Amino acid sequence: MTSDDGVELLHSVSAHVHSRDILVIAGPSGAGKSTLLRLGNRLDVPSAGQVFLAGTDIATLDPLWLRRRVGMVFQKPSIFPGTVRDNLLVAAPDADEIRMTSVLVRVGLVATFLDRIGDDLSGGEMQRVCIARALLTDPEVLLMDEPTSALDPGSRRGIEFLARELADEGLGILWVTHDLAQARRLADRTLVLVDGRLATDSVARAYLDDAADSGETEQ
């Protein structure tokens, strides 16, 4: 995978995420973690290589259908103008009150949130609404791009707990983080990405040890 100006962003990266599985991609800033994630729902396309969903090359799929099968939650919660209801209706314009309430409950919120203005929510609540929005498209896989990095520790643990619940319910989750303590808490499997390449076991171990020594753990 190269950028528009020819800089190589990812090289020889291969990873699988399974249903009921949380695969954590860890690594320093600029390692290519977010780029890798964006290839998963075709917000970016690889300059070489393929991405498969249930055995089908996603390049052959309708991107709009694909993005509803492969949901994405971004680092900074991106709440659309209006109420939580308005936000949910963007994802599922035909959703009724029961469906919207049920998805809110699923992400740990209550029905009264439907009429709350999105901008008035806390960071953790906003991220839960973003997850609820993504869940309304009934995805098989959820791509989570450092979804807790802008949140306080309490909200962070809440979102991690929610991710585990969603995985237990059958979703495959690809979670990107530079927080190694979080990777240890959350991951069923962890891959370390350094300079756009998957680290070998020894490099990964060295990275994890260095990061642990320099105190890169959750506050």
Add this chain to the structure above:
Amino acid sequence: MSATSIGWAGLAASFVLVLVAVALSGWQRLHLSRSILWASARAAVQLLLVGWALRLVLDPDASVAWAWLWVVVMITFSGITIRNRAPEVPGILWLGTLSMFTVIAVSLSVIFGFGIFPIEGRTVVPLAGMMIGNSMTSCVLVGRRIVGEFSDKRAEVESRLALGLSWQNASRPYVRSALVTALVPQIESTKAVGLVFLPGAMTGLILAGVDAVDAVSIQLAIMYLILGSVTTSVTVMALGLSRQLFTRDHRLKRLSRPSH
């Protein structure tokens, strides 16, 4: 000197106000004196050249084909002007040209289709000029605004795309907001006409000795046409540009932020 011709002496006398502007600039040390003189001289040369050329085009004995040729030149130059004013907007040259072409096609079809004015060189050229002149600024505004919105709110737009929305649905709120921003000044100016300012065409007609009510009805028709033209041009620009900013597989392209 008559009501319709001020003569060279009248033109020279009007230059006194340019000297007043230069004097004020000098007094306030704005360092704009040279710019004011240059702009005034350039305007004089450009307009006099246009005036002489128009005299040929507007000659009652001249073929109306010359007027249409003039319109084609105006459309071409308006596209280039729009591109120069907003070079950061991708594809603006052809989008601007297309917008201006659409404006002319729609507005002149209405004007001549309903027989509001006769098809003559003296109507085709000035009317087309007014439609294009008013639409250009709004086109630049809407183009810059859309690129700015999609650049500033990239995360929000991509969040919509990531939910499986098509580029049309994902871009709609931002396109709508840009269109409102571009059209409100035109609507406000239409509301204020007569109360706050007397528009140029009407002023010109009254100075040329036309009855005030006749001048007003012509001005009103022109204002309605301008309102329709501006709306048409910004809509063509906004829809064409938003298409231009996405790939076929509904990805938002990389954008450069407009400079101010």
